[in-house]
Amino acid sequence: MVNHKTNLEPDHGSHGHSVPLVYQRALPMSRGKVAIWLFLSTEIMFFTALIGTYIVLRFGAPEGTWPTPSQVGVIEWLGALNTFVLICSSMTIVFAYEAAKSDRIRAARSWLLATMLLAFVFLGIKGVEYTSKYTHGIYPQFPRSLMHDRPDVYYVSNFSAQLKKRIADLESATSPANDHDPATLETLYLIQSGMVNWTEKKVGMSDDPNMKRMALESFAHQIHPLSKRPDIDKYLVDEQSELVEKQQELAPQLRQLESDLVKVQQQLVRLSDEIAQLESDRKSKVDAKGDFPEPGPEELQRKALLESTEQKAKIVTDSISTLKQRLNPINLRLESHSAFNQFEKGINEHFHLKLPMVIPSGNTWANTYFLITGFHALHVVLGIVVFLFLLPLELNRRRAKIMENVGLYWHFVDIVWIFLFPMIYLF
Amino acid sequence: MKSTNTTNPPPPTSQRRVFLMVFGLLVGLTGMSFGVANSWIMDDRIIGWSVMVGISVCKAMLVAAFFMHLWWERAWKYALTIPTLFMGSMLVLLLVPDIGMRTDHYPRSRQLLSPESITVPNAPGDESPTTDSESTTRTES
Numbered sequence: 001m002v003n004h005k006t007n008l009e010p011d012h013g014s015h016g017h018s019v020p021l022v023y024q025r026a027l028p029m030s031r032g033k034v035a036i037w038l039f040l041s042t043e044i045m046f047f048t049a050l051i052g053t054y055i056v057l058r059f060g061a062p063e064g065t066w067p068t069p070s071q072v073g074v075i076e077w078l079g080a081l082n083t084f085v086l087i088c089s090s091m092t093i094v095f096a097y098e099a100a101k102s103d104r105i106r107a108a109r110s111w112l113l114a115t116m117l118l119a120f121v122f123l124g125i126k127g128v129e130y131t132s133k134y135t136h137g138i139y140p141q142f143p144r145s146l147m148h149d150r151p152d153v154y155y156v157s158n159f160s161a162q163l164k165k166r167i168a169d170l171e172s173a174t175s176p177a178n179d180h181d182p183a184t185l186e187t188l189y190l191i192q193s194g195m196v197n198w199t200e201k202k203v204g205m206s207d208d209p210n211m212k213r214m215a216l217e218s219f220a221h222q223i224h225p226l227s228k229r230p231d232i233d234k235y236l237v238d239e240q241s242e243l244v245e246k247q248q249e250l251a252p253q254l255r256q257l258e259s260d261l262v263k264v265q266q267q268l269v270r271l272s273d274e275i276a277q278l279e280s281d282r283k284s285k286v287d288a289k290g291d292f293p294e295p296g297p298e299e300l301q302r303k304a305l306l307e308s309t310e311q312k313a314k315i316v317t318d319s320i321s322t323l324k325q326r327l328n329p330i331n332l333r334l335e336s337h338s339a340f341n342q343f344e345k346g347i348n349e350h351f352h353l354k355l356p357m358v359i360p361s362g363n364t365w366a367n368t369y370f371l372i373t374g375f376h377a378l379h380v381v382l383g384i385v386v387f388l389f390l391l392p393l394e395l396n397r398r399r400a401k402i403m404e405n406v407g408l409y410w411h412f413v414d415i416v417w418i419f420l421f422p423m424i425y426l427f
Numbered sequence: 428m429k430s431t432n433t434t435n436p437p438p439p440t441s442q443r444r445v446f447l448m449v450f451g452l453l454v455g456l457t458g459m460s461f462g463v464a465n466s467w468i469m470d471d472r473i474i475g476w477s478v479m480v481g482i483s484v485c486k487a488m489l490v491a492a493f494f495m496h497l498w499w500e501r502a503w504k505y506a507l508t509i510p511t512l513f514m515g516s517m518l519v520l521l522l523v524p525d526i527g528m529r530t531d532h533y534p535r536s537r538q539l540l541s542p543e544s545i546t547v548p549n550a551p552g553d554e555s556p557t558t559d560s561e562s563t564t565r566t567e568s
Binding site: 046049052062066088095 | 457503510543544
């Protein structure tokens with residue numbers, strides 16, 4: 001294979017006195033192979049930088065502030081399956097090269113076709129993964145993604161803004177396609193009144209920082225839980241029983257006031273009738289001058305009573321509205337408890353809402369995930385394009401070198417995935 | 428990875444057996460990686476991660492040595508690949524002080540807006556409750 005002498009070596013047979021000159025080839029390889037190794041070297045820099053950046057970001061994040069695979073919906077076995085698919089494709093392209101080297105053209109073509117199909121399977125699985133990220137709202141977005149780093153008031157405020165926008169969109173949607181969505185609108189109303197408003201009020205009015213923190217964390221947990229949180233479960237149960245107690249205390253008061261109001265209103269009606277009767281009696285007694293007699297003491301007394309009863313009615317109505325203002329949020333909060341507390345995977349997941357959620361470093365994760373796997377997938381696409389160019393050719397001994405170079409590229413793509421798989425799916 | 432001065436690969440039949448063995452090893456190592464991720468080894472994450480990276484390096488070396496024929500070929504490629512690998516790694520190391528250790532010297536103002544650990548209180552790795560309550564107070568003001 002290595003021939004240090006070239007045909008440039010001068011013929012010194014006839015002139016015995018000249019010094020024999022020996023030339024070296026630049027490299028003992030075909031230029032194509034040198035080129036592909038040069039290209040792969042640039043690729044090494046490219047992917048080392050990308051993967052290394054991911055590692056630096058991931059391990060630079062303090063414990064608990066980088067999403068685990070399950071928190072961002074990464075499915076381990078799909079990653080393992082894709083690894084298997086790429087290993088198989090590495091194997092098939094080796095066989096394709098071996099077949100081409102020994103002039104078995106049909107076998108070479110079949111192995112290459114198998115490699116290409118496996119590349120498509122890889123992209124298909126990748127597509128499934130990307131779709132699942134998209135449906136869960138886990139992707140970078142402008143001006144900001146749906147993922148927040150911490151459950152703070154900025155999160156609740158952005159959540160509230162997004163929710164209002166969603167509600168307005170649904171309310172204004174008059175097309176029949178949206179008519180089947182009343183349940184969603186009802187759900188959104190309940191989230192707004194029973195969760196967002198409640199949390200905003202609780203955080204705004206409480207002086208206890210721990211209470212504020214629990215209110216915010218329990219809110220974020222109900223939207224998109226990251227892990228089991230017994231403390232939040234307990235907090236919610238305690239809050240629920242406390243609210244039930246309060247409801248049981250206030251509801252009878254409201255009923256009492258409402259029945260008082262009915263009585264007062266009946267009294268008002270009765271008094272008005274009596275006054276009207278007295279007035280009509282009085283007005284029937286017209287004197288000679290055509291004037292009505294002055295109202296009698298009975299009528300005046302009734303009128304005074306009517307006035308005081310009206311005031312009483314106003315006081316009762318005001319008390320009712322004050323009590324309702326206290327009781328309504330409690331009722332809505334309890335309603336939201338019974339409607340939403342049972343969803344282990346959270347409200348976002350259950351109703352496919354894609355509302356802002358708390359995933360610490362989730363946005364950085366999504367940026368790096370899509371950048372790295374996206375570039376890797378682009379390399380797979382490039383591989384497919386090259387396979388498509390090669391497939392119609394006669395893959396014989398003469399073309400084995402091309403096959404070898406394409407194979408080197410494809411193995412490199414496999415090696416990159418070998419490092420990506422544990423880092424993205426298992427760490 | 429061994430590089431020899433041998434220029435002739437072994438005969439095709441034995442080579443095919445080698446390829447199949449390498450394939451089997453790659454599948455086995457992938458399974459092992461998956462197993463490690465779901466086993467007690469991950470109780471100590473540093474050990475778990477190290478084992479998984481070790482497995483990945485083994486897999487990469489197997490692919491390079493046999494599927495990419497480096498086992499049977501001359502070593503001139505390393506003159507290209509090792510410096511580039513070195514340069515890539517240097518680029519990554521440059522990020523370590525500012526990005527890798529980004530939270531080590533955060534001022535309080537920045538700490539209050541950084542991602543917050545959401546784990547069960549008192550669990551390993553949980554941040555001090557003081558930071559949390561302070562942040563809530565701050566965001567309120």
